[in-house]
Amino acid sequence: MPAAILADGLVKSFGDVHALRGVSFEVPTGTVLGVLGPNGAGKTTAVRILTTLLRADAGRAEVLGIDVAKSPATVRASIGLAGQNAAVDENLTGRENLQLVGRLTHMPRAAIATRTDELLERFALADADTRLVRHYSGGMRRRLDLAAALVHRPPVLFLDEPTTGLDPQARRAVWEVIRTLKSEGRSVMLTTHYLEEAEELADKVAIMDKGKIITSGTPNEIIARYGNVERDSLEDVFVKLVGKEVGAKAE
Ligand SMILES: Nc1ncnc2c1ncn2[C@@H]1O[C@H](COP(=O)(O)OP(=O)(O)O)[C@@H](O)[C@H]1O
Ligand SMILES: [Mg+2]
Numbered sequence: 001m002p003a004a005i006l007a008d009g010l011v012k013s014f015g016d017v018h019a020l021r022g023v024s025f026e027v028p029t030g031t032v033l034g035v036l037g038p039n040g041a042g043k044t045t046a047v048r049i050l051t052t053l054l055r056a057d058a059g060r061a062e063v064l065g066i067d068v069a070k071s072p073a074t075v076r077a078s079i080g081l082a083g084q085n086a087a088v089d090e091n092l093t094g095r096e097n098l099q100l101v102g103r104l105t106h107m108p109r110a111a112i113a114t115r116t117d118e119l120l121e122r123f124a125l126a127d128a129d130t131r132l133v134r135h136y137s138g139g140m141r142r143r144l145d146l147a148a149a150l151v152h153r154p155p156v157l158f159l160d161e162p163t164t165g166l167d168p169q170a171r172r173a174v175w176e177v178i179r180t181l182k183s184e185g186r187s188v189m190l191t192t193h194y195l196e197e198a199e200e201l202a203d204k205v206a207i208m209d210k211g212k213i214i215t216s217g218t219p220n221e222i223i224a225r226y227g228n229v230e231r232d233s234l235e236d237v238f239v240k241l242v243g244k245e246v247g248a249k250a251e
Pocket of ligand 1: 042
C-alpha cells in the first residue's frame with residue numbers, strides 16, 4: 001500500500017527565498033504526522049505543494065500513490081485542506097460554504113444536505129448557519145474551515161495550524177475532531193505551533209526549520225536522539241535544535 005502522503009526531495013524557492021531545500025517525509029495510511037516548526041520554516045509551502053496549489057521546483061509529491069503534479073484533479077478529490085488562510089467565503093453563510101464544497105466535489109444534492117446538517121451540528125455552528133461568515137468569530141471561522149475540509153469525507157487531510165490563535169477550549173474541540181478522524185482511519189498531516197498538540201495527536205513528529213526537516217520520529221525517539229528521555233521534553237529538544245521557541249519567528 002502506498003503512503004497516504006509522500007514528499008520526496010521537495011524544493012521550492014520564491015526569488016531568493018529558499019522555502020524548501022529538499023524536504024522528504026511519509027505519512028502512512030491511518031496515521032497523523034505532526035509537523036512542528038517556527039514561522040517561516042516552510043510548513044505551509046509543503047502543504048500547498050501537496051494539495052496541488054503550488055508547483056515544486058524539484059522533487060516528488062504523492063497522495064495515495066498519485067503524483068500531485070501529474071494528476072491534480074484526482075488528488076483533489078481525495079484530500080481535504082483546512083488552512084491558515086481560511087478558505088471559506090466571507091460573503092456566504094456557513095451552510096452555503098459547506099454546500100459549495102459539496103457541489104465542487106460533485107456530491108449528490110441529497111447527500112450535500114445531510115452532510116451539511118451533520119457538520120454544522122458537530123462543529124457547533126447550527127445556530128449560526130444562516131449568518132454570513134463575515135460576522136463569525138475567529139473560533140467559528142476555524143471550525144467552519146475544518147468542517148469544509150471534511151464535507152466530501154476525504155481519506156487524506158492537511159490541517160495547517162488548525163488551532164493557532166484559538167482559546168484552549170476551542171483548541172480541545174479541534175483535537176477531538178482530529179482524534180475522530182484518526183479513529184475513522186483517515187491520514188493527517190498536521191502543522192502546528194503547539195508542542196503539546198503534536199504530542200497529544202501525532203503518531204510521528206517532524207521538526208522543520210529553514211526549509212529542511214531536521215529530525216523526525218515519535219516524540220520519545222526524538223527526545224532520546226538529542227536529549228534525555230527522563231529529563232527533557234520535546235520542547236527542550238526543539239529549542240536545542242532550532243535555537244528558539246516553537247512559536248517564534250524565523251529570521
Ligand atoms: N508566495 C510567496 N512569495 C514569497 N515568499 C514566500 C511565499 N510563500 C512563502 N514565502 C516564504 O517562504 C518561507 C516559508 O514560508 P511558509 O511555508 O509560509 O512557512 P511556515 O508555514 O512554516 O510559517 C518564508 O520565508 C516565507 O516568507
Ligand atoms: Mg504556515
